[in-house]
Amino acid sequence: DQQVKQNSPSLSVQEGRISILNCDYTNSMFDYFLWYKKYPAEGPTFLISISSIKDKNEDGRFTVFLNKSAKHLSLHIVPSQPGDSAVYFCAASGGTSGTYKYIFGTGTRLKVLA
């Protein structure tokens, strides 16, 4: 049972426009969420995180929104740049049995067109 889902395998956007990547989760006990970016042949690198006590967190061009009632989070990238082309993973952790477990989604491949 996939606890963290990224239903869009791929996304293409024009340079300068907004990229919106979505992530859904099923475990209501998750209380900490992260986004990672991955280039080919490299390890994932951390982008931004959000705790369940917040509904928004910003860091430069990256903003993460959390909707706890819908069990949904999204990553907004504005403006999108060609260097943002990569695979993006969301991850979640939390709950009494999952505090140290970080569960990842299947990823969304973002392509930013110049």
Next chain:
Amino acid sequence: NAGVTQTPKFQVLKTGQSMTLQCAQDMNHNSMYWYRQDPGMGLRLIYYSASEGTTDKGEVPNGYNVSRLNKREFSLRLESAAPSQTSVYFCASCMGQANVLTFGAGSRLTVL
């Protein structure tokens, strides 16, 4: 400042052979993790160690064993490799709960 170091980077095994993937971190992190990445499957947690001296199963532990050798090192062992274990393996570490994971560069394993 190496971060998380994985060895080897590439390995080819025959079915039934055994091998150990090594992982070391120099950030004084408490928790360490092993993930595998397969096309269309994302990153799946194999085993993790919340702190030195403890290990726990993740989402896909079958066919693997782990050892938290000390605070710095966390190894993943395949006792009898199978083609289904062909994958890219990532080690990660963090300070603890609700913290950022830092990943290594990955180890690509092919089982023939």
